[in-house]
Amino acid sequence: MTAMVFGGNGGIGAALVEALAARGEAVHAFSRTPMPGLETVVPHVGDPFDEDWLAGELARVGEATLVIVASGVLTLPGGTGPEKSYRALDAAAMGEVLRINTVLPALIAKHALPLLPRKARGVFAAISAKVGSIADNGLGGWHSYRASKAALNMLVKNFGIELARTHKQAAVVALHPGTVDTALSEPFQQGLPEGQVRPPQEAARDLLAVIDAVTPQDSGSLIAFDGERLPY
Structure with missing residues (x-):
C-alpha cells in the first residue's frame, strides 16, 4: 500500500507516519518544514498551498x-x-483558520482524489473534530475553529458523493481523533479528566484501525477514533 500523510511533522501526523512505516507501508510524508528522518519514509517538503508544487x-x-x-x-x-x-471575532484571524483547516484539505483533495485506485479500495481521510458537529454543539464559542471543521465535514460529504461516481470502492471520511497530547491541544488540557488526553501514538493506532475498517458505505461520514459515527 502507498500512503500519503499531509502534516507529517505535526503531533498526530508524525505518529501516523511512524505507525504506517512500522506496518511496512510505502509512506510519503508532506510537510512545510523538514521532518525527522525515517529510513523508509519519502519526505516532501514544501508549501501545499502552491498548487504547482x-x-x-x-x-x-x-x-x-x-x-x-x-x-x-x-x-x-x-x-x-x-x-x-462573537465579540472577539477578527476577520483576518478567522480567514486564516478557515484557510488552513478547510481550504487546504480541499486543495489536497483536488489533486489527491484522482490518484486513488479506480478498481480497488482507497481511502481519503481528513482529521476533523467533534466540535465541528452542528448537531452536537451545546456550548457555543470557538467560532472560527468550529466553523472551519463544520465546513470541512461538508466538503468530505461532497467529495464522497462525487468520488463514488468513478471510484466505487473508495471512501472519503472525516476523523475525530479525540483530545491528543499535541501542541494544538496543549493550552487547553488543564482541567480535563484523567485519561482524556491521549498520546499521539495511541491516537494514530486508533485512527488507523478506523481507516482499516472503513467501507464505501461510510463515505462522507464523520467518525470518531473509537469507531462511533458522529452527527454533522
Whole structure:
C-alpha cells in the first residue's frame, strides 16, 4: 500500500507516519518544514498551498491507496486562540483558520482524489473534530475553529458523493481523533479528566484501525477514533 500523510511533522501526523512505516507501508510524508528522518519514509517538503508544487509532488507519487490530511490549527502562530464570544471575532484571524483547516484539505483533495485506485479500495481521510458537529454543539464559542471543521465535514460529504461516481470502492471520511497530547491541544488540557488526553501514538493506532475498517458505505461520514459515527 502507498500512503500519503499531509502534516507529517505535526503531533498526530508524525505518529501516523511512524505507525504506517512500522506496518511496512510505502509512506510519503508532506510537510512545510523538514521532518525527522525515517529510513523508509519519502519526505516532501514544501508549501501545499502552491498548487504547482503540490500537483508535481503528487504526480511523482502516482497512485495511492491512502491519503491522510493531518494538518490543522487551533491557535494561530501569533497567539490568537479560539474565540469565547462573537465579540472577539477578527476577520483576518478567522480567514486564516478557515484557510488552513478547510481550504487546504480541499486543495489536497483536488489533486489527491484522482490518484486513488479506480478498481480497488482507497481511502481519503481528513482529521476533523467533534466540535465541528452542528448537531452536537451545546456550548457555543470557538467560532472560527468550529466553523472551519463544520465546513470541512461538508466538503468530505461532497467529495464522497462525487468520488463514488468513478471510484466505487473508495471512501472519503472525516476523523475525530479525540483530545491528543499535541501542541494544538496543549493550552487547553488543564482541567480535563484523567485519561482524556491521549498520546499521539495511541491516537494514530486508533485512527488507523478506523481507516482499516472503513467501507464505501461510510463515505462522507464523520467518525470518531473509537469507531462511533458522529452527527454533522
